[in-house]
Amino acid sequence: MGKTIDTAEYGDLEALETALLGELDAAGDLAALEDFRVGALGKKGRISALMKTLGQMEPDARKSFGQSVNGLKQRVSDALEARKSDLGEAALAARLATETADVTLPVRPGPEMMGRIHPISQVWDELTEIFADMGFSVAEGPDIETEEKNFDKLNIPASHPARQEMDTFYFPTKEDGSRKLLRTHTSPVQIRTMEAQQPPIRIIAPGRVYRSDYDQTHTPMFHQVEGLVIDDSTHMGHLKWCLEEFCKAFFEVDKVKMKFRASHFPFTEPSMEVDIQYAEVGNEVRMGEGDKWMEILGCGMVHPNVLRAVGYDPEKVQGWAFGVGIERITTLKYGMPDLRPMFASDMRWLKHYGFLPFDVPSLAGGLSS
Ligand code: DAH
Numbered sequence: 001m002g003k004t005i006d007t008a009e010y011g012d013l014e015a016l017e018t019a020l021l022g023e024l025d026a027a028g029d030l031a032a033l034e035d036f037r038v039g040a041l042g043k044k045g046r047i048s049a050l051m052k053t054l055g056q057m058e059p060d061a062r063k064s065f066g067q068s069v070n071g072l073k074q075r076v077s078d079a080l081e082a083r084k085s086d087l088g089e090a091a092l093a094a095r096l097a098t099e100t101a102d103v104t105l106p107v108r109p110g111p112e113m114m115g116r117i118h119p120i121s122q123v124w125d126e127l128t129e130i131f132a133d134m135g136f137s138v139a140e141g142p143d144i145e146t147e148e149k150n151f152d153k154l155n156i157p158a159s160h161p162a163r164q165e166m167d168t169f170y171f172p173t174k175e176d177g178s179r180k181l182l183r184t185h186t187s188p189v190q191i192r193t194m195e196a197q198q199p200p201i202r203i204i205a206p207g208r209v210y211r212s213d214y215d216q217t218h219t220p221m222f223h224q225v226e227g228l229v230i231d232d233s234t235h236m237g238h239l240k241w242c243l244e245e246f247c248k249a250f251f252e253v254d255k256v257k258m259k260f261r262a263s264h265f266p267f268t269e270p271s272m273e274v275d276i277q278y279a280e281v282g283n284e285v286r287m288g289e290g291d292k293w294m295e296i297l298g299c300g301m302v303h304p305n306v307l308r309a310v311g312y313d314p315e316k317v318q319g320w321a322f323g324v325g326i327e328r329i330t331t332l333k334y335g336m337p338d339l340r341p342m343f344a345s346d347m348r349w350l351k352h353y354g355f356l357p358f359d360v361p362s363l364a365g366g367l368s369s
Contacts, residue, residue, distance in 0.1 A: 013068055016046065020076050024083050030091065033084055040076055047073050107358065116354025120223055120342065123330045124206050126361040126368070127225050130249045131204045133363055134242065136227070139203040141189035143210070144171070144180050149188035153309040154267040162266055167212040169220075182210035186226035187267060190302075190321055193228060194310035199317045200231040206326065217339055223326035230302065230312070230319030236270075239299060239320040247276060247296075251287040251333060252367055259293060268300025268321060278332065285335050294332055297324040333368075 020040055027033045040047050050069045054062050107113060128138055141149075156162050166184040173179040189205035205226040214220055229238070240260065247256045257277035265271040274297045279290020299322035304314035327339055334353060336342075341349045361367045 013050075013072055017072050017075065020046075021079055024076070024079050027083065027087075030084065030087055033080065033087060037080060041073065041080070047076065107356075112357060115357060116350045117357060117359070118342075118350065119330050119334055119336075119353050119355070120326060122355045122359070122361065122368075123326055123333070124223070124225075126250060127204065127206055127324075127326070129361050129363055129367065130246055131227070133249075134245065136202050136204045139189050139193045139205045139228075140207065141183070141186070141192045141205065143182060143208055145183035145188050146180060147178070149191045150181055150183050150185070153191045153306065154187050155303050155305040155309070156266045160266060169210050169212060183207075184211055185209050185323060186224040187321070187323060189226050190228045190267075190306070191310060194230065194307075194312065199312070199319070200229075201319070202229050203227070219327070219339055219343055221343065225324045225326055227299075227322040227324075228302070228319065229321075230307075230317055232317055234319055236301060236320065239301075239322070243274060243297070243299065243322060247287075249363070249367070250329060251276075253287045255288045257288050263298065263300075265298055265300060267303050267306050268298075269303045271298065271300035273298050276332070283335060285332060294328065296328050296332070297322050299323070 023036055023040075024033075027036050037045075039045050042048065047069065051066075051073075054066050054069070057065060132138075150168075151157075151160075151163055168184050169182040171180040186205045186207050186209060189203075189207070193201060193203055193205070203226075205228075207223065207225075208221055209224050210221050211218070212220060227242075229242075244256065244258060247258060248254065259275040259277070260272045261275065263271045263273040273295055275293040275295050277288060277290065278292050278294065279286045280292060281290075300320065302319045302321050307314040307317065307319075327342060330336070330342075331339060336353060359368075
């Protein structure tokens with residue numbers, strides 16, 4: 001027995017469609033859309049229920065009613081998809097709007113803003129950046145060194161006054177008569193590097209050094225950076241150029257005034273000490289002007305005895321070296337009146353003179369800005 005469908009059913013379909021599309025418009029988010037889909041097109045949904053009535057109809061009525069319901073189903077499905085993609089886009093746009101990160105904003109105060117990079121570490125990184133740019137690689141050596149590398153092979157024999165002047169911290173003498181020491185300078189890294197490789201050599205060696213000395217300008221542990229260049233023809237002109245470029249880059253100025261004074265070191269011949277000119281204007285230090293001079297480094301042409309000590313032939317290779325006091329150039333650049341607080345671990349001092357972990361020195365970004 002087929003169910004008779006009167007034309008009123010068609011009217012109901014239109015009403016149903018209007019109602020459904022109205023509900024669709026009102027669905028405000030993807031979850032509401034899903035509810036709608038289940039209620040209209042799901043297995044037990046309203047449109048599916050209509051489809052189920054087809055089986056009981058007369059063939060003619062079934063055909064035309066079936067077509068109408070299918071049309072309705074198709075239009076509602078299309079409208080649902082369209083609404084879904086609109087809502088999806090809107091949801092994405094809203095998410096993007098709330099999750100944007102303005103990378104130009106200052107860093108929020110958090111734990112990462114509490115700590116400070118010690119000025120010595122910062123300057124160490126600055127030095128590495130500057131010399132790496134000039135083609136130097138970084139070499140290292142141990143803090144506990146042998147007398148041979150700290151003194152003998154650097155042309156400082158036991159009888160040499162420099163050996164006494166260095167206020168060396170020694171370890172107890174061993175049974176074989178040898179004794180180790182805390183290196184008094186970074187120069188033994190010259191020996192280690194030359195013993196490990198053949199020229200050409202172009203290295204810097206930043207590191208800790210130790211001397212028994214303590215006052216306003218001396219601490220028993222301090223830092224130096226050693227430089228060494230060896231090849232078959234490099235000369236003092238290169239040394240002076242390199243040091244001048246270094247000073248300009250480090251102090252971030254276009255011009256510096258340097259004084260190369262004749263001096264004496266056992267491991268270089270000739271030897272020089274370098275002073276750099278600066279002015280103190282209030283709290284500010286200005287390089288390249290004024291009437292103050294600070295000694296910042298020692299340098300010279302590597303002594304033939306040193307070349308021989310590492311098995312090089314001084315007739316074939318030559319080179320130059322320098323040793324810079326890192327505390328000296330740090331106090332000068334960052335205007336610190338006293339050296340001792342450097343190693344007192346006083347948070348107030350570190351907050352004032354230290355650097356944020358984000359201030360990674362780079363030549364491109366401006367070393368200290
Ligand atoms: N080692 C020296 C010192 O500690 C500094 C120095 C002077 C290093 C001259 C050098 C140099 O490489 O050529 O006082």
